[in-house]
Amino acid sequence: MVYEIALRTIVPMLMLIGLGYLSRKTGILKAGDERVLNAYIYYFALPSLFMIDLAEIELTWEHVKFVLAGVTPIIIVLAAYTVLYLVLRFSRGFFYLLVLTTVFGSTAFYGIPFLMFAFQSVVEKLATLAAASISIISVSISIAFLEFYRLEAPIFRGLRIVGKRLSKNPLILSILIGLSLSFLNIDIPYPLSTMLHMLGSTTATVAIFMLGVLFYGRSYGRLTEALGLSLLRIILLPAISLSISLLVGLPYLERTVLIIMHSVPLAVSMMILSDRYDFYKKTIFSVVLFSSLSAIIYLNTWLLISASL
Numbered sequence: 001m002v003y004e005i006a007l008r009t010i011v012p013m014l015m016l017i018g019l020g021y022l023s024r025k026t027g028i029l030k031a032g033d034e035r036v037l038n039a040y041i042y043y044f045a046l047p048s049l050f051m052i053d054l055a056e057i058e059l060t061w062e063h064v065k066f067v068l069a070g071v072t073p074i075i076i077v078l079a080a081y082t083v084l085y086l087v088l089r090f091s092r093g094f095f096y097l098l099v100l101t102t103v104f105g106s107t108a109f110y111g112i113p114f115l116m117f118a119f120q121s122v123v124e125k126l127a128t129l130a131a132a133s134i135s136i137i138s139v140s141i142s143i144a145f146l147e148f149y150r151l152e153a154p155i156f157r158g159l160r161i162v163g164k165r166l167s168k169n170p171l172i173l174s175i176l177i178g179l180s181l182s183f184l185n186i187d188i189p190y191p192l193s194t195m196l197h198m199l200g201s202t203t204a205t206v207a208i209f210m211l212g213v214l215f216y217g218r219s220y221g222r223l224t225e226a227l228g229l230s231l232l233r234i235i236l237l238p239a240i241s242l243s244i245s246l247l248v249g250l251p252y253l254e255r256t257v258l259i260i261m262h263s264v265p266l267a268v269s270m271m272i273l274s275d276r277y278d279f280y281k282k283t284i285f286s287v288v289l290f291s292s293l294s295a296i297i298y299l300n301t302w303l304l305i306s307a308s309l
Contacts (some may be wrong), residue, residue, distance in 0.1 A: 006300040009117045020212020037210040047174035049200030053128035054178025067133040073240040096145045102232040104142040107131040111264040113204035132175040146277045226286035238263035256306040265291035
């Protein structure tokens with residue numbers, strides 16, 4: 001069964017990434033066209049998926065336990081890095097780099113597609129809940145640290161800027177709306193829910209295709225450092241997630257979803273953000289490239305480990 005799942009993930013994802021890359025190499029898509037794809041996913045497809053899937057979940061204590069188990073590894077890593085920063089006194093920029101390359105995973109752009117290729121529609125709502133809950137924490141931390149890095153602002157001013165940005169973030173807003181509808185037990189009217197399902201269903205395909213588009217024509221460097229940073233998401237974070245999942249007794253599917261979500265590559269949007277904030281651009285590009293291309297191997301390794309427990 002595990003080998004069938006591996007086949008279902010490796011082949012379509014490699015083909016989609018390859019098609020995206022070829023679309024740029026052959027000139028079908030031009031430089032800058034990836035912004036259109038990114039905007040479509042960021043403002044339409046992914047918010048639709050978050051909103052409709054979360055709204056249709058009947059939240060229980062088991063879901064709360066699942067969410068808490070999902071966000072705990074990020075809190076543990078952030079606390080550990082902060083202690084290391086205070087003790088070892090390495091540069092603040094490197095501290096930010098460590099945190100962002102560890103906590104800001106591509107849970108929506110890579111995690112949801114991978115899990116849906118692996119388990120089909122059975123896992124969609126669970127994957128969406130995991131991506132939504134983890135994203136709220138990781139996106140907030142990442143935007144905060146990038147703002148502190150760029151502005152070198154006092155913490156309270158920086159937090160005010162971050163709060164303003166997050167209040168306009170379409171992913172955060174769609175998550176909050178979806179959860180509110182679920183809590184209040186409000187059904188979305190059929191015509192609207194149909195549209196949201198149609199938009200949301202395009203997320204996986206377009207997101208993986210866009211990876212290939214983004215990889216073309218980029219400048220990569222600091223590969224040794226990028227390899228070391230990639231291992232934080234390849235090994236460290238999923239190992240913590242596995243330990244917590246076993247500790248709280250999560251079933252196989254829930255455990256596997258969280259392990260995968262914490263081992264997915266560095267978020268593709270970090271390539272765009274590193275450009276915008278002038279934040280370790282070559283290193284970030286290399287981490288995204290290395291982790292994204294190797295993910296089809298190491299994610300399936302984590303699937304195998306989870307299935308064997």
